[in-house]
Each structure stands twice: as C-alpha cells, then as structure tokens.
Amino acid sequence: MNVQIEVLVDPLEDVLALLGATSQISASMTAGGRWAVRFDPPTGVKFNAVRRGRCLLWVDGVADPISLEQGDCFLLTLPRAFTLASDPETRPEPAPPLFVAAVDGVARVGDGDDVFLIGGAFTFGDRASTLLLASLPPVIHVPAASPEAATVHWAVGEIDAELRQAPMGGTLAAEHLALVMLIRVLRLHLARGATSGWLAGLADPVVAPALRAMHDRPAHPWTVAELARVATVSRSTLAARFKGIVGQGPLEYLTAWRIELAAEGIRRGGETVAVIARSVGYGSESAFSVAFKRTTGLSPRAYRRQTAGVG
Template identity: 75%
Template sequence: MDPLEDVLALVGATSRLSAALAAGGRWAVRFDPPTGVKFNAVRRGSCLLRVDGVPEPVPLAEGDCYLLTRPLPFTLASDPDTPPEPAAPIFWEAVDGVARAGDGDDVFLIGGAFTFTGRARALLLDALPPVVHVPAATPEAATVRWAVGEIDTELRAASPGGTLVAEHLAMVMLIRILRLHLARTGGAGWLAGLADPVVAPALRAMHAHPAQPWTVAELARVAAVSRSTLAARFREVVGRGPLEYLTGWRIELAADRIRRSDETLASVARAVGYGSESALSVAFKRTTGLSPRAYRGRADAVG
C-alpha cells in the first residue's frame, strides 16, 4: 500500500469550494481562522498573502496556489499598507459565486477548504508547515494548474454534477501539492520518510502488511540495509523507531475500525496484528489514553 493514500483515506479528507474572489485597485480582506485546510489559487493578477504567526508575507502571482494547514487568521491584499476589511460581509454579498473587494477585477482567486477527521492533525497536518506555497513557475506544478483550471471551468459552466467533479479535482490538487512539498523539502515525520530511500521501503512494507509480525531485521532486509542503519535512519528522519511507528499505525487502523464498524475487539485485534483483545487493549490505552471499549463508547456518543 501507498502510505500517503493510507493516511489520506484514514483522515477522511473531503473538499468543499467557496465563492471566488475578484478584486482590484487597493484592497485587503481579512479572513478568520479556517476550520479546515484552506486553499486558494490565483487565476488572474497578483496579491500578497499574510498569515498570522508567519514572519514574511507570501507574494502570490498568477497561477500560484497555496494551502493553509493551521487554523490561523490570514489576509489577502493588494499591498502591505491597505487596512483590511473583514471577509464575512464581502462573501455574504457574493453574486453568482463571486465576492468582490476593492475596485475592479484585475485579481481573481478561486478557493475552498479540505476537512478531515479529528486525527488529521497528528497524522498529516503537523508534518506540514503553516503555509505550503506552490509557485506557478515551478515546472512540476503543471498538474496543479490543470486541476485549478478544470475546477474553474466546472464552476463557471454549472453543468450537471459540476460541483462534485470540482470537489474531486480539488482532491487531486491536494495530493499533487503534497507530492510537490515532499519533492521540494522532504517534509517532516513520516512524510519525510516517504522521500527517503532507506526509510520509504520499510514504510511501504508496514503499510502493505500492518498485521505481519515485523522485526527491525526483517524491515532492514526489505530496505536492503543493515538493522542498525535502518533503526538509526528511521529515527533520524521520522522521529521514532520503526516498531514504534508500526505500533502507532496499528492503533490508528484499530481506532478507525472501532469507529466505523461493529466488529468485535478480538476481530479488530487480529486484523491489525495483535494476538488477543487484551494485547490490543494494552497498546491502545498506552497510545490513546483510552481503552478500546471506552474509545468506542465515546465515538458512538459523538456519532
């Protein structure tokens, strides 16, 4: 299995699109912290992105896009000196799916947000910087630009099923942006492991067969390195040892099955690599702070 696919499936990533923003002249719009992972793409013109807590503004040019991975207030503006208007009233008055700021429409952005299950922060988002910027000049960003263009086309055409198509295209864009981030920076945590030639084979093996009774020696054979090399490299890149990572991943899989199904805990334990319900319970409580039964009760109460 592909670890990135596994994690995206586990965090339940879904997308929604918001009204577009057309702006011109001197303008600035202040946004409240997004509830999900916000994205915007610049279809025309240029502007500045300022995110609270991020020291430098990000200049955005035509064709650029970005992800905001933290619930931080942010501002889009024509320049650094224009006082911002709150976004909510501007977007409440959107006409035909387009909100307007300033005077004119020499700048045009489309955007939306990705939402995830509660575990997304630990599994995915904490491994990303607050802002992931994809400049249009980046050659590898061609697919992102294609997806953004198709999203724009679907929304403008208002064809049957267009919103659903646009949302699926947004998911394509998310995966491409994550790939570009990995290619540029290597990421952090398990994301960094996906780009590491020693760690990646071991990660793929654990995700392909999480219930297998892996040892460090067996994982080292998969990675074609010595046991000590794998253990040291895995800890250096991912931040914990391979078997510690495996335990965490098994617990994530177990938690997902407990939330989504009525399987017995004994069946869940076998499916994720534990020989008994009691063995799963010990590892589960050590990792999450709750027993599997308490976790199921909490999930049932919420759901």
C-alpha cells in the same frame, strides 16, 4: 499461464483514504484597487489559487509575506488566520460579511476586478493532525513559474472551469478535482526535498521500503531486523535513519499505524474489539487495549462510545 502481479500499498493513498479526506469549494473572490481581507483560522486545510492578477499573503506565525502571482496557489495546513491584500498599508476588512454577501458565488472587495481567486478547504477525520498535518509546514506555496507544478495548475484550471460553466455535477466534480490537487501539492512538497516528517520518509530510499512494507502488512509481527532486510540496510542504519526522518522508531510507527487502523474499525462499528485487535496484529485484547489507550488517551470501548455514529 496465470501471472500474479504484486501491488504494493501506497502509504500516501493509504493514509488519505483512512483520514476520509473530503473537499468543499467556497465562494470565489474578485478584488480591485487597494484592498485587504482578513480570514479567520480555517477549520480544515485551506487552499486558494490566483486565477487573475496578483496579491500578497500574510499567515499568522509566518515571518514574511508571500507574493502571489497569476497561476500561483497555496495550501494552508494549520488553523491560522491569514490576510490577502493588494498592499501592506491597506487596513483589512473581515472576510465573513463579504462572503455572506457573495453574488453568484463570488465575493467582491475593493474597486474593480483586477484579481480573481478561487478557493476551498479539505476536511479530515479526527486523527489527521497527528498522522499527516503535523509533518507539513504551515503554508505550502506553489508558484506558477515552477515547472514541477504543472499538474497542480491543471487541477486548479479544471476546478475553475467546472465552477464557471456550472454543468450538471459540476460542484461534485470540482470537489473531486480539489482532492487531486491536494495529492499533487503533497507530491510537490516531497519533490522539493522535505527533510523531516512522515511525508519525507516516503521519499527516502531507506525509510520508504520499510514504510511500504508496514502499510502492506500491518498485522505482521515485524521486527527491526526484518524491516532492515526489506530496506537492504543494517538494523542500526534503518533505526537511526527512520527516527531521524520520521521522528520515531520503526516499531513505534508500526504501533501508531495499527492504532489508526483500529480506530477506524471502531468508528465504523460492526466488529468486536477482540476481532479488531487481531486484525491489526495483537494476540490479546488486553495488550491491544493498553496500546490503544496509551496512544489515544481512551480505552477502545470509551473511544467507541465517544465516536458513535462517526465513520
């Protein structure tokens, strides 16, 4: 007897795959005595983990400093300058010269090695800020003491081990582990009860079934009534709950997601605009072109010219 098992699309996995998330491990840093280092705004999503000691973190635009203890890590989701320091009074020195002078992958600051941090960054495709990052707070702090953070600490520990032991393929393994850490930090953010944004919708019992249905069948001609049946609520309840949490109505979200899928298809090349339009649920190329330009500011063909070779 053949048994068919339906596998539903995981929207978080769906989005991370679409965004082409990649990671890069940077030089580690050791510090001691009184010290402070000022970092320029990162180009991607930055993370650091404290493997030994403690320090303070200031992020531009965030009112209060964050106390980082051994085992803590943080994710900086926006391109903001930040400072790591032993205390509030020490004048920071710029990070770039310290990391240029790193020896064996370790930058050194201050006097001694009371503190040891590892770090890196994640990069995404050109639509990431709209689709994922805008829904996150500027910094996500993961304290070592929080029991739900155990899997994050495991990933950080494995990254540290790969970098210290330097086995064959260690750098690549560390970069893949960093992506594991990213997913787990995002899960932790959801577990803390994010109240708004796309990620919060994934944890909401009403919104999540509708999101999964749209990701599972993006080309289907969904209506609010049909999505409400999937979520087992009324149309008005789904519409209000979806907009209140995600920030846009269900069909607005569906249009935006279809355009993201289409944009990826255009970047990859190999298919005509008409074929891509049909694959994401548009019956005519002209209707698709109007929706695409309204969302991205470019016609599909202009977008293809601009992103030629990107994918």
